[in-house]
Amino acid sequence: MKIDSFFENYLKQDSLFKDKSVLLSSFVPEEVLYREEQLQEVANVLAPSLRLEKPSNLFLYGKTGSGKTLSVKHVLKMMQAVAENNNIKCKIIYINCKLKRVADTEYRLVAQLIKEFGEEIPPTGLPTDEVYNIFYGLLDQQTRVVLLVLDEIDQLTKKIGDEILYNLTRINSELKRSQICLIGISNNLVFAENLDPRVKSSLSEEEIIFPPYNALQIQEILKKRAEKSFSSGVVQPGVIEKCAAYAAREHGDARRAIDLLRVAGEIAERSGSKIVEIQHLDEAEKKVESDKIINATTSQPKQFQSVLYSILLISPQKKVFFTGEIYDVYSTICKKIKQNILTQRRISDVLAELDMLGIINARIISKGRYGRTREISISIEEKIVVKLKELLEKSLSIQ
DNA sequence: AGGTATTCACATGAAACTATTCTCTGAGTTAGG
DNA sequence: TAACTCAGAGAATAGTTTCATGTGAATACCTGT
Known part of the structure; x- marks a missing residue:
């Protein structure tokens, strides 16, 4: 043909x-099935913002795909419609904290917020507190309630700690005219456990749990x-x-x-x-x-890929293997492709990341007299392994 | 035999460093009046 | 004198390195029987 x-x-x-x-994940249907209770609760908590009163901060828990984001978006859409009809100044900002290079650090998160208010901020070069000041200024321009939705907030704190959240919860006391209300969404059910108690108490004034x-x-x-x-x-x-x-x-x-x-x-x-x-x-x-x-793998740096490649090389011969073995193979590969060899410390972290991605299965075991190490096995299908191997060879230009 | 102490081979944490990308500032340079 | 250029100081970030400390259980080493 x-x-x-x-x-x-x-x-x-x-x-x-x-x-x-x-069928795209960005789609928000007019009707959210089986989440009536949660929708109502979200609405209850947020309703005061229509009277320009600050609603309680809200926290949503639930596993991935249990309708958290959808419910919030749905409620906010309705609310925004009402707000517009009645000319109520109520700004809604939705930010996904997981997006790389958008909102995954303190600086970028605030920069993104500023962008939502229609101002541009350079991607680097400015001190963080300067950026905060710009943000405060923008916020306080007029009297209104700002609803700030932070999706996948657990990713953010995992990466950079809970200082930002503390700052955000404190903002209200610095503002004269505006009020800000935080709506956190987390996939991790125990997320709040290892949070600064001050942050925890002010952030989760209201909590809603989404069952699967x-x-x-x-x-x-x-x-x-x-x-x-x-x-x-x-x-x-x-x-x-x-x-x-x-x-x-x-x-x-x-x-x-x-x-x-x-x-x-x-x-x-x-x-x-x-x-x-x-x-x-x-x-x-x-x-x-x-x-x-x-x-997940192609977007990772070269070093990461060569570690994965080493694992794929060993995998046909053995069912399980250990950190040291991988490090040896990795070293020879690095020499072969003239790449400098990273320390074992670093490789240890890379292996942990690979485990998180679900590409390998790592378990820390003690071999008694013969030390403690990760016991690693590959956890992807044979077919994908072959494909991945080819891909990595190309990307690392091996042979 | 039973109990303790060692010891291995890493894991895990924190801090500090490096390279890159970017802004801002102010000194020096240039061109026009 | 105003406009322009350009180097240098400071920031943020990702990826690492350095240094320090932790750790589970197989083995080595005792001890008393």
């Missing part, structure tokens, strides 16, 4: 999708979304059920389920199928998994 006719055919062939955006969805609920959610996104009759019976089952196994992660459905649809479409079948779903699961890993 020649390319030109390919495009022709592509156009002629009608899409399986009616509206794919419904069960399989049935995910099914309903998927059905709703599928109706809107796919053309009718495309999704075969059983697909949604299986998709929900996959997700329920992973602590009821609805986002993952929706993602899976979308990828399954894309795969079906690309293969020229007119319907989405279970087989596409299985393929999608593999793809999502391998994409996740490949994305």
